[in-house]
Amino acid sequence: xxxxxxxxxxxxxxxxxxxxxxxxxxxxxxxxxxxxxxxxxxxxxxxxxxxxxxxxxxxxxxxxxxxxxxxxxxxxxxxxxxxxxxxxxxxxxxxxxxxxxxxxxxxxxxxxxxxxxxxxxxxxxxxxxxxxxxxxxxx
Amino acid sequence: xxxxxxxxxxxxxxxxxxxxxxxxxxxxxxxxxxxxxxxxxxxxxxxxxxxxxxxxxxxxxxxxxxxxxxxxxxxxxxxxx
Numbered sequence: 001x002x003x004x005x006x007x008x009x010x011x012x013x014x015x016x017x018x019x020x021x022x023x024x025x026x027x028x029x030x031x032x033x034x035x036x037x038x039x040x041x042x043x044x045x046x047x048x049x050x051x052x053x054x055x056x057x058x059x060x061x062x063x064x065x066x067x068x069x070x071x072x073x074x075x076x077x078x079x080x081x082x083x084x085x086x087x088x089x090x091x092x093x094x095x096x097x098x099x100x101x102x103x104x105x106x107x108x109x110x111x112x113x114x115x116x117x118x119x120x121x122x123x124x125x126x127x128x129x130x131x132x133x134x135x136x137x138x139x
Numbered sequence: 140x141x142x143x144x145x146x147x148x149x150x151x152x153x154x155x156x157x158x159x160x161x162x163x164x165x166x167x168x169x170x171x172x173x174x175x176x177x178x179x180x181x182x183x184x185x186x187x188x189x190x191x192x193x194x195x196x197x198x199x200x201x202x203x204x205x206x207x208x209x210x211x212x213x214x215x216x217x218x219x220x
Contacts, residue, residue: 081179081182105186105190107182107185107186107189108195108196108197108198109185109195109196109197109198109200109201110182110185110186110198112182112186114186133183135182
């Protein structure tokens with residue numbers, strides 16, 4: 001886990017990691033969220049709706065932005081203030097996702113950073129983009 | 140820029156962040172008399188002002204501000220040629 005302090009952070013600083021979407025993640029997310037919509041749980045239903053298979057929960061993939069902030073940038077001292085996310089393409093079980101973010105604004109007075117973040121699939125296509133606000137606490 | 144013009148300029152920014160489409164600001168507006176102006180909204184307002192006027196605030200400059208009028212005075216000082 002990274003542990004950047006406010007004084008370590010500069011504009012343009014970036015981080016990224018990869019994660020594979022699994023069926024287990026889908027099962028766990030359905031259980032914790034209570035979202036049992038068949039588009040996410042039933043392959044046949046999803047195919048009939050025009051998708052290649054069941055579609056990953058948008059907020060499951062969005063949860064990787066939480067990891068980006070809480071583990072990578074800034075890491076241990078992060079306090080998430082907000083995420084504005086826009087979904088561009090569906091994600092599917094087995095997709096290898098690359099989650100990346102870059103510092104685009106730093107507010108010194110309240111020690112809050114803004115990240116421009118993206119999640120791309122293994123083909124390099126953007127599945128979502130996000131504007132993330134996070135405070136950087138004193139340890 | 141004239142203080143009244145700055146307040147008019149800030150109104151749509153505050154209205155968006157505080158989610159009040161009919162918000163009207165005065166020099167006496169403050170967190171104590173404007174609905175929704177809580178601590179997190181305050182950070183959002185300060186960041187929006189920094190971006191709008193391309194200025195930076197230090198925490199010490201913000202801590203003693205009592206109302207919007209004092210904020211406008213600070214903006215005028217920081218944007219003065």
